[in-house]
Amino acid sequence: MSKGNFRTFDPAKEDGAEPPQPRGNSLRDRIRRSEQAQQPAPATSRSGYVHQPQAQPELEPPSASAQQEAPQEAAAPQQDHSPAPAQEQTERPAPQPSPREEAANAPVAAQAEKQPNPEDSPQQASDGDNAIQPIGVVLEIAGSGSQVAIDLQRLTECADDKDPSVAMAGQVGSQIKIRVGNSWLLASVRNQKRDRKAGSILANIDFLGEGVEEKLTGRLHGFRRGVTRYPVPGALVYPASTADLKQVYASDGRSAVTIGKVYPTKDIRAGIYVDAMLGKHFALLGSTGTGKSTSAALILHRICEAAPEGHIVMIDPHGEYASAFRQTGVILDVSNLQMPYWIMNFEEHCEVLLTSNGNDRQIDADILARCLLKARQKSRLAEQMGKITVDSPIPYLLSDLSNAIQDAMGKLDKATNSAPYMRIKNKLEELKTDPRYQFMFSGMLVADTMADFISKIFRMPAGGKPISIIDVSGVPSDITSTVVAVLSRLVFDFAIWGREEKTTPILLVCEEAHRYVPSEKNADGNSVGTILSRIAKEGRKYGISLGLITQRPSDLAEGVLSQCGTIISMRLNNDRDQDFVRAAMPEGARGFLDAIPALRNRECIICGEGVAIPIRVSFDNLEEVKRPASEDPSFVEMWSQSGGEEDIVQRTVQRWRSQG
Ligand SMILES: Nc1ncnc2c1ncn2[C@@H]1O[C@H](COP(=O)(O)OP(=O)(O)O)[C@@H](O)[C@H]1O
Numbered sequence: 001m002s003k004g005n006f007r008t009f010d011p012a013k014e015d016g017a018e019p020p021q022p023r024g025n026s027l028r029d030r031i032r033r034s035e036q037a038q039q040p041a042p043a044t045s046r047s048g049y050v051h052q053p054q055a056q057p058e059l060e061p062p063s064a065s066a067q068q069e070a071p072q073e074a075a076a077p078q079q080d081h082s083p084a085p086a087q088e089q090t091e092r093p094a095p096q097p098s099p100r101e102e103a104a105n106a107p108v109a110a111q112a113e114k115q116p117n118p119e120d121s122p123q124q125a126s127d128g129d130n131a132i133q134p135i136g137v138v139l140e141i142a143g144s145g146s147q148v149a150i151d152l153q154r155l156t157e158c159a160d161d162k163d164p165s166v167a168m169a170g171q172v173g174s175q176i177k178i179r180v181g182n183s184w185l186l187a188s189v190r191n192q193k194r195d196r197k198a199g200s201i202l203a204n205i206d207f208l209g210e211g212v213e214e215k216l217t218g219r220l221h222g223f224r225r226g227v228t229r230y231p232v233p234g235a236l237v238y239p240a241s242t243a244d245l246k247q248v249y250a251s252d253g254r255s256a257v258t259i260g261k262v263y264p265t266k267d268i269r270a271g272i273y274v275d276a277m278l279g280k281h282f283a284l285l286g287s288t289g290t291g292k293s294t295s296a297a298l299i300l301h302r303i304c305e306a307a308p309e310g311h312i313v314m315i316d317p318h319g320e321y322a323s324a325f326r327q328t329g330v331i332l333d334v335s336n337l338q339m340p341y342w343i344m345n346f347e348e349h350c351e352v353l354l355t356s357n358g359n360d361r362q363i364d365a366d367i368l369a370r371c372l373l374k375a376r377q378k379s380r381l382a383e384q385m386g387k388i389t390v391d392s393p394i395p396y397l398l399s400d401l402s403n404a405i406q407d408a409m410g411k412l413d414k415a416t417n418s419a420p421y422m423r424i425k426n427k428l429e430e431l432k433t434d435p436r437y438q439f440m441f442s443g444m445l446v447a448d449t450m451a452d453f454i455s456k457i458f459r460m461p462a463g464g465k466p467i468s469i470i471d472v473s474g475v476p477s478d479i480t481s482t483v484v485a486v487l488s489r490l491v492f493d494f495a496i497w498g499r500e501e502k503t504t505p506i507l508l509v510c511e512e513a514h515r516y517v518p519s520e521k522n523a524d525g526n527s528v529g530t531i532l533s534r535i536a537k538e539g540r541k542y543g544i545s546l547g548l549i550t551q552r553p554s555d556l557a558e559g560v561l562s563q564c565g566t567i568i569s570m571r572l573n574n575d576r577d578q579d580f581v582r583a584a585m586p587e588g589a590r591g592f593l594d595a596i597p598a599l600r601n602r603e604c605i606i607c608g609e610g611v612a613i614p615i616r617v618s619f620d621n622l623e624e625v626k627r628p629a630s631e632d633p634s635f636v637e638m639w640s641q642s643g644g645e646e647d648i649v650q651r652t653v654q655r656w657r658s659q660g
């Protein structure tokens, strides 16, 4: 397809582009040159942790030795060193014994050297050298975290390792392991700081759990969350290899669905424990375009595959998910939802029928309550039931409600204002005649279809289609939130009234959740916020699971996020949102949390109940037919085509006018 007159762009060749600078003097250039300078240096340090005093002159405050360095300032920093460390650097031949003199002027290394180092023995493990050599040493233990020093040289050595998790070892968000007796502690690196005195890197770590050491290979085995025995300062720190992580992320036997790969490994599958995730609600967060909707579809597809007789209700405000679930779900929109108006409770009736505010609203509500009860009582069903209330989901005729209002108005003394009655009656009339409201306020919906309606939306029986997509994009915006409220309340009430039965649990997934459970500052007092907050707080007692999807976690009602036992966070660009998520996530996930602004599209951090330990996951590629229709339009492509515009406009106007 032609791309019109658009062309590609090469900044270097544009007019006015500056020729590339052959040799810069920026910090980055210097680091690059220093790395090159380091290349020929022996890359192994079999003795384990070797302390490397590597002063970086450009960051150091001026010192006595700085004067000597001045003339070579622009050259590779390795040669910039004051003479002593530079010598050490070149003095390290390949399989060297640990340089004692170094240890002497570096307490960190001294501690490290005192530890017996079983890794010196020949290894049966297939892990490369880097995986079995320490990269650092524990400096301090405090509470759930601790501080380690990581050797810069070892970090560089590891960086080239072909095992990606060894290559990442020591970096923020990576995993490391620490030897404690015969077991390994697994920890994640939260942050890094340059250690000025010793020249190594100081890092805070968070413990994730522990496992035993496999005798033959030295690998981590039988991993469990939580720590029973802490290391002492001086314990050695090793990179966690892919083989280690395989053990860590292996399913512990609970049923799980796999959704992608554990970052940074190439082949470890990332799974989430379905019962644990759904048992305590979950939230899926991420800025627009990071892949939230597609990831939600992916997770739901995997759950549907695992549970073809499940019960999932998805509220879809943009009509995106229909295309994704045509095979495995039922799609309900304004054309076939047929949600009877009488299923609303009194509060929901008020939201739809009352137009006034302040004092007037209270007057109108009182009138509506009386008349609605009268209308409900008129039905044959009510006669059989005996006692009913304004909230009882009993079918009534819209004309009965209208007549009840008319009658009440007729009984007024002259002095009383008839305006409130007229307001309700007019609104009722409007809803009855406006075609946009027919999915709910049609005279055809008067039959008692409650059981059918519930079976349909909750997929009972599921019949191999466990998910219902409720596309509310066609619902007039003034009642969308009420429609969502009704659906959510039905889930809740069904669970409450069904608690004597052996009803199966229901998962309610809500896209754009910040619209429906808004924070106090955006609150509009709609019943949907109340019911969803209630489900968040009490739902799990009744077997309801809530899945909230939003790009604005900071706009969610307070407390709702912390009710979510599992948080799946994709990239969040906004600071406030990041803070919110940080507050809702467990302590141990700190290192991962800092990665949230730096995640790529389709990557996420998962922490909480649904996973054994916090993980960073790159989601699988979802087949096109299973993706939601949220594809961004290509302006370039669309704007290069022409033809048929008049017809398009005509047809659109036609649909617009006929409202259908
Ligand atoms: N796992 C995935 N597999 C295939 N495509 C994906 C995946 N995740 C995201 N995408 C693509 O990325 C784009 C944005 O994803 P989307 O789910 O709409 O993001 P969001 O809901 O966060 O705005 C879409 O075009 C989608 O096809």
Ligand SMILES: [Mg+2]
Pocket: 292, 293, 294, 630
């Ligand atoms: Mg989306």
